[in-house]
Amino acid sequence: MPGPLPGQTSDAPHIPVLIEAILRECAPITGVWLDGTLGAGGYTRELLKAGADRVIGVDRDPLALQLAKDWAAPFGDRCRLVAGTFSDLDDLAGEALDGVVLDLGVSSMQLDLAERGFSFMKDGPLDMRMSQSGPSAADLVNTSDETVLADILYHYGEERASRRIAHAIVAARMQEPITTTARLAEIVAKCLPRPKPGQSHPATRSFQAIRIAVNTEFEELAEGLAAAERALKPGGLLAVVTFHSLEDRIVKRFFQLASGHESNANRYAPARADTTARFEMVTRKAVAPDDAEVARNPRARSAKLRVGRRTGAPALSLSSAELGLPEIKPKGRR
Numbered sequence: 001m002p003g004p005l006p007g008q009t010s011d012a013p014h015i016p017v018l019i020e021a022i023l024r025e026c027a028p029i030t031g032v033w034l035d036g037t038l039g040a041g042g043y044t045r046e047l048l049k050a051g052a053d054r055v056i057g058v059d060r061d062p063l064a065l066q067l068a069k070d071w072a073a074p075f076g077d078r079c080r081l082v083a084g085t086f087s088d089l090d091d092l093a094g095e096a097l098d099g100v101v102l103d104l105g106v107s108s109m110q111l112d113l114a115e116r117g118f119s120f121m122k123d124g125p126l127d128m129r130m131s132q133s134g135p136s137a138a139d140l141v142n143t144s145d146e147t148v149l150a151d152i153l154y155h156y157g158e159e160r161a162s163r164r165i166a167h168a169i170v171a172a173r174m175q176e177p178i179t180t181t182a183r184l185a186e187i188v189a190k191c192l193p194r195p196k197p198g199q200s201h202p203a204t205r206s207f208q209a210i211r212i213a214v215n216t217e218f219e220e221l222a223e224g225l226a227a228a229e230r231a232l233k234p235g236g237l238l239a240v241v242t243f244h245s246l247e248d249r250i251v252k253r254f255f256q257l258a259s260g261h262e263s264n265a266n267r268y269a270p271a272r273a274d275t276t277a278r279f280e281m282v283t284r285k286a287v288a289p290d291d292a293e294v295a296r297n298p299r300a301r302s303a304k305l306r307v308g309r310r311t312g313a314p315a316l317s318l319s320s321a322e323l324g325l326p327e328i329k330p331k332g333r334r
Helices: 021-024 044-048 060-079 086-095 108-112 137-143 146-156 162-175 179-188 203-216 218-230 246-259 291-296
Strands: 033-034 054-059 080-083 097-103 232-242 279-280 304-310
Touching: 021 044, 021 080, 021 232, 021 304, 044 054, 044 060, 044 097, 054 086, 054 218, 086 097, 086 179, 086 218, 097 137, 097 218, 108 137, 137 162, 137 203, 146 162, 146 203, 146 246, 162 179, 203 218, 218 232, 218 246, 232 279, 246 279
Parallel strands: 033 054, 033 097, 054 080, 097 232
Antiparallel strands: 232 304, 279 304
16 A cells, blocks of 8 residues: 655545556556646656656645645655646646546545535535635525526436426525535435435435536536647557546547547448547556455545547547537526
């Protein structure tokens, strides 16, 4: 097990999900890499230890960048910290890259802080903003149209009871604005059967959906994949770790299209003109954590890793429809 991060005082080190698989599939680690979700620094530190000349650590969360100053200091100019999002990673890098790692979803650091409002496990303000700016989850829950809420819950959380939950949310906010994670979780839980032992909390899918909407995560993912394609040198590697089926579906679709391995579901559809492969697949299928990793880090249970190697073909942009992104525009948001 890796030791604590530089400057970390906890006895329990941050364990980056699927890091051993990333280092194995991307070996040898050389040149300049970009870590698109700096978080607690697990991927950045391990990439530097594995042989990267430099790592550019990007995060939209000001807290992650603030905490990183201490542990990153011993690495000197081998580690550069940058505020930003996936969609701008090529501009943020400012140079051609040998590798990009994208760790999707919410970080453990964000989940564990009740005041960030990501989790129903501890009561806190209904926030969920990774960047700590812009409209919050409370804004979305208290102002969105009932139909839009239902669409968010269904398309972003795969919640079958989306209409029932959306109706309950609207009824509850008419009595009093919904401002805490505990109250939202209670409203959702009352709409669903009591979970059986071993099942997840009834509000899990709804919280995931609202978090994705607040942070425009699917749009950022689609634009981030395109930005990584533009930034990578020929031979450069893109490693993406997903945590639920919706994210993985988008990443899988991107690599299928970019590698020319799109399945021909409709034989009558015209052939795509852009058949030149822009990526070669390093992992033939998604890599999952082994039992030992799940035992060490239960949050890794649903993780999947896909890795592709950039070719010399010109970068292309794929539309949201091509990647299968749901078209939802919450009220008051662009």
